Amino acid sequence: MALASVQGATVPADAAAHPLTTHDSTPPVAPRYRGRFAPSPTGPLHRGSLVTALASWLDARAHDGIWIVRMEDLDEPRCVPGAADDILDTLSRLGLHSDEPIVWQSRRHALYEQALADLTAWGLVYPCGCTRREIADSLTRVHARHSTLAYPGTCRDGLHGKTARAWRLRVPDADAARMHFNDRWMGPQTQDLATEVGDFVLKRADGQWAYQLAVVVDDQLQDITDIVRGADLLDSTARQIYLQACLGAPTPRYLHVPLVMADDGEKLSKQNGAAPLTLDTPAAILAALKAAAAHLGLPAALNAIAHRDDFYAAAIQVWRERFGG
Numbered sequence: 001m002a003l004a005s006v007q008g009a010t011v012p013a014d015a016a017a018h019p020l021t022t023h024d025s026t027p028p029v030a031p032r033y034r035g036r037f038a039p040s041p042t043g044p045l046h047r048g049s050l051v052t053a054l055a056s057w058l059d060a061r062a063h064d065g066i067w068i069v070r071m072e073d074l075d076e077p078r079c080v081p082g083a084a085d086d087i088l089d090t091l092s093r094l095g096l097h098s099d100e101p102i103v104w105q106s107r108r109h110a111l112y113e114q115a116l117a118d119l120t121a122w123g124l125v126y127p128c129g130c131t132r133r134e135i136a137d138s139l140t141r142v143h144a145r146h147s148t149l150a151y152p153g154t155c156r157d158g159l160h161g162k163t164a165r166a167w168r169l170r171v172p173d174a175d176a177a178r179m180h181f182n183d184r185w186m187g188p189q190t191q192d193l194a195t196e197v198g199d200f201v202l203k204r205a206d207g208q209w210a211y212q213l214a215v216v217v218d219d220q221l222q223d224i225t226d227i228v229r230g231a232d233l234l235d236s237t238a239r240q241i242y243l244q245a246c247l248g249a250p251t252p253r254y255l256h257v258p259l260v261m262a263d264d265g266e267k268l269s270k271q272n273g274a275a276p277l278t279l280d281t282p283a284a285i286l287a288a289l290k291a292a293a294a295h296l297g298l299p300a301a302l303n304a305i306a307h308r309d310d311f312y313a314a315a316i317q318v319w320r321e322r323f324g325g
């Protein structure tokens, strides 16, 4: 269990109230499934993001669960005006409706501020004065494993006259740094936070909240039990599990689906030529859904279905047989 591996984390002696040092002996009660689809409004939904939307929706429906849309519109420099409404319109055309009001990260700054204040009070966060180049690993939402060096902990014991630029979460040392989790698609995963990541940024030098903090706070406050998302975020999962433990939040289950790749070998995106979905007829909607289902490895028999709602009913059934429910 991932939680067990963080209980050996270094917690300052004066952090008596910290969740890492307190143990709840209440036996866990399986809560009702709550999942989410969390697009960033950096462009219209395309056939790659449809795969993720469909997988998360199917998993929620297969578990008779709740499916919530969360708009991850925090990274203001990257957000495109109108893209959020465009995504919501596309989801509506597909018949994928959020079961609860849509959550907008841009309206939740006070919640992220509170989490950072708590972590700071518990001695788990420290200011970092390193330059942008040194913290580049945390500036992008996604980075490939091994593509960046772990933050070396330069500012762990003080700024040494530098100005605070960003705020970092202290990760455990030695064995406690090895995070383990089981991905429902990818299988057992391990990441060493100390050697592969280092103390990671929660609030960036440009004043923006880091993706890692916002997503963990939101998953906790929305009582998310299951996270289904693209495999580009597999590399962030160990950090998020550690941060959940730091905040006293339960760890959700994870399922990372294979990415749709562009011709350049990168994740399909607006930048490398992903076309917006054209969903102006029922046939076009069904064709887009069938392509997404094929990418997810669902049976070719689904291709014979002529109506969207019949397709969904059959897809939920095969998903349930494959992933439980």
Ligand SMILES: [Zn+2]
Residues within 6 Å of the ligand: 127, 128, 129, 130, 153, 154, 155
């Ligand atoms: Zn630093």
